[in-house]
Amino acid sequence: MEKVNYLILGAGPAGLAFANSLRENKPGVSFLVLEKEGEAGGLCRSEEVDGSALDIAGGHFLDVRRPEVNRFLFQFMPEEEWNLFDRDSRIDMGTYEIGHPFEANIWQMPQEEQVRFLKSIAVAGCNLGTPMPERFVEWVTWKLGDLVAEAYMLPYNSKMFGGDLEALGTYWLNKLPNVSFEETLLSCLNRKPYGTQPGHAQFYYPKKYGYGELWRRMGEALGDCLLCGKSVAKLNPETRTVTCEDGSSFQAERIVTTIPWKAVREYEDCGKNILEDIGKLRHTGTEIRYVAENLDTKAHWIYVPDPAISYHRILVRHNFCAGSRGYWVETNLDRVTEEPNAAAFRNEYTYPLNTIEKPAAVARLLSYMRQRGIYGLGRWGEHEHYNSDLTVERAMKLFQELEGEDA
Numbered sequence: 001m002e003k004v005n006y007l008i009l010g011a012g013p014a015g016l017a018f019a020n021s022l023r024e025n026k027p028g029v030s031f032l033v034l035e036k037e038g039e040a041g042g043l044c045r046s047e048e049v050d051g052s053a054l055d056i057a058g059g060h061f062l063d064v065r066r067p068e069v070n071r072f073l074f075q076f077m078p079e080e081e082w083n084l085f086d087r088d089s090r091i092d093m094g095t096y097e098i099g100h101p102f103e104a105n106i107w108q109m110p111q112e113e114q115v116r117f118l119k120s121i122a123v124a125g126c127n128l129g130t131p132m133p134e135r136f137v138e139w140v141t142w143k144l145g146d147l148v149a150e151a152y153m154l155p156y157n158s159k160m161f162g163g164d165l166e167a168l169g170t171y172w173l174n175k176l177p178n179v180s181f182e183e184t185l186l187s188c189l190n191r192k193p194y195g196t197q198p199g200h201a202q203f204y205y206p207k208k209y210g211y212g213e214l215w216r217r218m219g220e221a222l223g224d225c226l227l228c229g230k231s232v233a234k235l236n237p238e239t240r241t242v243t244c245e246d247g248s249s250f251q252a253e254r255i256v257t258t259i260p261w262k263a264v265r266e267y268e269d270c271g272k273n274i275l276e277d278i279g280k281l282r283h284t285g286t287e288i289r290y291v292a293e294n295l296d297t298k299a300h301w302i303y304v305p306d307p308a309i310s311y312h313r314i315l316v317r318h319n320f321c322a323g324s325r326g327y328w329v330e331t332n333l334d335r336v337t338e339e340p341n342a343a344a345f346r347n348e349y350t351y352p353l354n355t356i357e358k359p360a361a362v363a364r365l366l367s368y369m370r371q372r373g374i375y376g377l378g379r380w381g382e383h384e385h386y387n388s389d390l391t392v393e394r395a396m397k398l399f400q401e402l403e404g405e406d407a
């Protein structure tokens, strides 16, 4: 059994950021990163398809909002290697398109439609002062009115997250822009969007490569400390021992885990309640399918709420990946009807689901593991809907916290 100071499970953005922080700042500390795939990058990997990069878990863009994170990342892929874009994302309404977010761009609809939507927003629960519901489905109608709920929010979310929206809570909805009736009305009168812009209002995408190139380089920087093809099968929290599918085992003083808790087949010596908490964690998967045609649009991506169409988003590659052609579509795995082919990539773990019971289960799980020197980090380690820049920020913070404990 190999023994190290730190064992990092998973080489996606979270694991790579934590491991590179160790490499840069703690030369005497021994560590290994165990990754089940053949290369680093996790959900942010890219592959070459039809002569250009394709992001195999879906469209990925680096937000400008975290300059400290980006300074850290630009060490591996300097800013000159990225193009900077102003976001152009649209919603396909069938016979016309409007900008995203929906409620800030009602002014782009035909006028009679604007009136219908405004009327519905005016009598939404939040504008009438009725109590805020605790479930996602009722919350959407309460907050945005029945028409926005029916035309976009409910069908789109049901396509992306799977049919069972009833299980979702509302605690995560601070991600959604908050636009009031008054603002929507002013927006229609002045013919311009109102409210807070969503994430990625400005973003970077590599000039010559896919998004995966950044993370591939971060993996390369780790040298022999990155072990690919190591799929973690068992974890013993009491002894901090990990066993992989190939029979190899490792032990560490601290384990930082960024892999889905459910992806570990067996937890040895682990409290029954904690196993139940892990069982409560839910997620969805996504298929990415490339289409070798150009689209007549300037949008970077387009949301497609129509339930009759299987995919929920179109990524217009030729509008952000220099020198490329074609686009790809993103579909919840449960809605995929087409046969797999060379231009289709399937990922079982893409969206952690914000179910009503999740916050309590995750809080108990992370606290139990922390007491044993095991730290959940990133989209899966914390089971949070984090973007890559946020997982890197979380990794930098965890590194500083543990460094502080050792000082």
Ligand SMILES: Cc1cc2nc3c(=O)[nH]c(=O)nc-3n(C[C@H](O)[C@H](O)[C@H](O)COP(=O)(O)OP(=O)(O)OC[C@H]3O[C@@H](n4cnc5c(N)ncnc54)[C@H](O)[C@@H]3O)c2cc1C
Binding pocket: 009, 010, 011, 012, 013, 014, 015, 034, 035, 036, 037, 040, 041, 042, 043, 044, 057, 058, 059, 060, 061, 062, 063, 230, 231, 232, 233, 258, 259, 260, 263, 264, 286, 330, 350, 351, 377, 378, 379, 380, 381, 386, 387, 388, 389, 390, 391
């Ligand atoms: C469709 C889609 C679009 C997105 N768009 C954006 C975007 O535009 N911008 C952005 O910043 N973020 C975006 N994200 C989020 C981004 O993908 C995540 O924030 C980021 O990948 C999280 O990094 P992570 O390291 O926490 O997890 P992951 O990237 O999932 O990495 C986890 C790693 O663990 C490995 N692993 C899993 N099981 C095992 C095992 N048993 N043993 C060993 N290794 C294992 C996996 O192979 C993987 O490498 C998007 C996500 C999706 C799904």
